[in-house]
Amino acid sequence: MKLVGIVGSIAEESYNRKLMMFIANRFNNLADIEILSLKDVPMFSEDNDQTNSMAVQYLKHRIEGADGVIMVTPEHNHTTTAVLKSTIEWLSYKIHPLKDKPVLILGASYFTQGSSRAQLDLREILEAPGVNALVMPGNEFLLGNVRDAFDEDDNLKDGRTVKFLGDILGQFTKWVSVLKALKGPEAPDAWKNEDLTASGKTDTTIEGVDMDDPKWVEKASEIKHAASGKDYVKLDSGVLTVDQINWLLKSIPAELTYVDDNNQFIYYNHKNPDTKMFAKRRPDQTGNPLSMVHPDVRNVFDHVKQVVHTLRTGKTDMFQLAEPVDRKNIKWVVNNYQAIRDEDGNYRGINEIVLDFWPIVQKYLEMTGQKLVDDPNNKVDTGASASVKEDDQPAKAAPAQPAADTGASASVSDDASASQPAPTQTPTQPATPTADTGASASVEADDAPMPEVDTTASVSVSDK
Template identity: 50%
Template structure:
């Protein structure tokens, strides 16, 4: 389950940031927690609309895609900080990411009472029209005497406090599961699978459906290749090394951008007929409508559903098993949303692999076996699994993965 934690202070030194980092580290088995800062959020002023600023777009996109939100609030003059109040004003003005979003409140304070009064005020704000969050009732975690509560490693020293925090988190996870049933996904608009609206990275001057698009587009932008070095976030590799690295992956990988243009696949040395998701070089650069033009009209709508669900943030991923494969193959496809630095949708990466050898290895290593003995062919009615946390999606996308380059 994926949560975001909001530090309710813009101070460089904050015990509430320390509290969220402790939750992130100590309870990582229970949930995945990403910590968000409000330091760069401008003071709320509706006469100077900052809704499109990077800091607010980032918060909005991260909160929308999370299963739940944990807010760690200090207490200043018996209430929350001006920075947190201003942030919540922006997030209930034109942006409304907290609407119907499960929220848990925690807080650390210098004094004995923790942040009790600030938490009461924060609950009222979160329930206000325009915010409309689902705040976890009860379960007040009030960490008093914060200076003495943590050791030099940032760990809470009192085991009883840790146990209570864990029980509150367990209750929040259960609360999220219940509230998620009330979630209404954003309606999916018709997807532009024909790439009619170029984006900043779209290479223009070459027809996307040109079978020689890759070479022509590369020449047009003077793309580097061979032993030219590319500086990555956490590495320095040549283009040849990057190709070797990606082609050595035990998966088939694809990428389509947020303009629905199919831009990459690995395993170039494989014959198309030996691949689980058949692709050819001539498809690189194609519009997704062209990649899937052999599909019946109904199946093309499934492609739109996958792309639209990931674009909207209704789902973080879509997973499916392709039916009708031999017993020794479990043809598994994972479609994962990718994001720009501001958290907005940047396209989809797809991982395709035969899950059967991984399953067999795990069963052998653990001495277990499947109920019924062995893995047989997957039933054609198999649904897609999707979401920030695993849920069953209502669309049949499973058969799409067998056609064209991918089911993006």
Template identity: 55%
Template sequence: MKLVGIVGSNAEVSYNRLLMEFVAKHFGDLFELEVLEIKDVPLFNQSDDQTNSKEVQYLNKKIMDADGVIISTPEHNHTIPAGLKSVIEWLSFKIHPLDAKPVMVIGASYYDQGTSRAQLHLRQILDSPGVNAHVFPGNEFLLGKVKEAFDTDNNIKDQRTVDYLESCLRKFMRFVNVVGILDEPQPAKAPEPEDLYATGKIDTTIENVDMNADDWVEQAAEAVNAVEGKTYVKLDRGILTVDQLNYFLASMPMELTYADSNNQFLYYNQTAPAEEMLASRNPSQVGNPLAKCHPEKAYKNVGWVLQQLRSGATDAVRVHVPTHGPDKYVVHNYQAMHDENGNYAGVNEYILDFKPIIDWYLKQTGQELVGGTDGVSGASAKEDKAVDGVSGASEKETETVAVDSVSGASENA
């Protein structure tokens, strides 16, 4: 557990600093505690905004990165020091690192009552809107007669006091864990399963044509009077003939595939026979629902990729497929497509051999690949994982699911 301890005094000599340093040293086996100072933080003045100063941002980052906070406060005139109050003002003005952060209050004082009044005020401040800390209730540690409390090695003399401090700290650790559970984001609602059979209908669905027909393209084109050849098509920023569009897409140095938001395979740029492609496609597949493009055992993984793209969890899923030989570095990219209103419009799968680009870049810049990888194939110097030759999915279960969303898919979850 990682905690930060804020010394609530800007004095050069402070018993509250000694107390915090004792906690860090003596209880280092329970948690990691980094002691933070406030003596260099400027006095709060909203007319002279210092939120972005290095002193304020340093505290902000340290608190944000910590699991919990301990503040050791002196007592000045029955309340906390002005310097500590000023720091909390900065940390609740435009930034709010203490919001929902578990905070424990301790303190040391010259007098019998320790810092009881200051601690009460500090708890109220930490509870206030804009600060919104989760203040550790009860378990007040009030170190009184502090001039007599430490020995020459700056250790607390009285063992009962040390034991009570340890008891409070252990309870605070449990409190930090409980707050962490309470503040965990609720699990997202499970996405609807993907309809890989494309039984639904969207605005662009061509009805009354069998999706499974080998000549779907020809039947669908006839049904909607699709233009072809030298007929011009007005695009968002250009006018091309259908032939020019085909030339343009065929010239792309990658294999392009489009499946719409209804999970129907609608297009690929046919530039080579299926057996020569990085991911084989054949003309009779076009028009099929995605279920027909994959073995049933792969449906779960195909659906997972589509859910990630449809839900907006990510705009792209990328998978390196190292089974094409050492002379290639092939990556399958699944890119979410959206209409002008931002609605999901399907997946653009593009498959690219990056090696020619990498080789060209290295030649142009005079650089070389270094490190623990094979510069040609990208294979790890460690023992290679077994890989599904179609999808590039490791046989071991991984968090990232490798799927060819149209022509093939990983068999593993």
């Protein structure tokens, strides 16, 4: 279970932060708890809308991606703190990540009442219209005399207090699980909320340069004083210069593209001009939102949103699409959309890997002594759209390909790939067959129904 912890204090020395850190470390068997900071959240003001600021958007995305929220509040003048109240104002002004989100309220104070009045105040705020959080009822944890509650290692001293706290957290995780079960599966159209214009912000968004600026790389690098050339970069398993990193990425026999968790196209391994690429990219496109890099000329935005949402929400970590790039000579590539996650498992974007798989197949056949032969039971249509079961077809037609690549059309000139045999053939010792993902990049909107994206990495299988 994934929970986020919010501490209603930005003080350098905060007992409530100590309490939150103790909970995250001591009870990690119950849930993975990520502690969020309110330090950079601006004071709420309708006259200075900061909804799209990095700090507010960061909280929004973290809360939306969590199963529940733990809020730990001090007590200031019989109420919760100004910083926590202001933060909730931002999270209920134009965005509403706390809506229907399970919340557990805890708190500590210097005196015997243990922030009881602040917790009551916070409960009323969270249950107000516009916030609509689901605050866990009937449970209170009031840590009084907090200055004497922790030992030198910042652990709670009293064993009974630790047990009571553990009981409350156990009840909360069970309550979250029950609410999740009652809520049922995610709404079928939840993917429509994906913002391809990258209007939000993440903690890695570079501000101060327009996303559509053709010199985005140069200007963003200047703003952030980015390393370059012979400058060294410390990685988790090595130390390389920027030049070495570029050489390494360009040597990989595939086209790599990085789209961040704000749906902004921020990198590709520029090894070939766009005319020689399967999924065309140009240096002046780097920095663009997906809506600009992938114009909706074939009404494919819905498919892009479906793929991104499937990866963002963890329904799958890899989405694959086999795509014809030269029908005359039957040349195919595989588009792999790989979810990128950080050390804590948080979604941080997509690595699109476009690979000409024929050289791999050819080498495999040479090494094993096998060959490709016609499959009499083959039903793959190499000249049309991805297959969709008759019962699964939606009423409104839409394009067959979830073209989630961040560049333009995948079609390339004939010399972009070695001649490949038709995918209607199988090895003489065939492997387990995979789902049909043979979507065409050139299918018109009325040719085929829009596929449902599921977790089996197939473009055309219903998610029933």
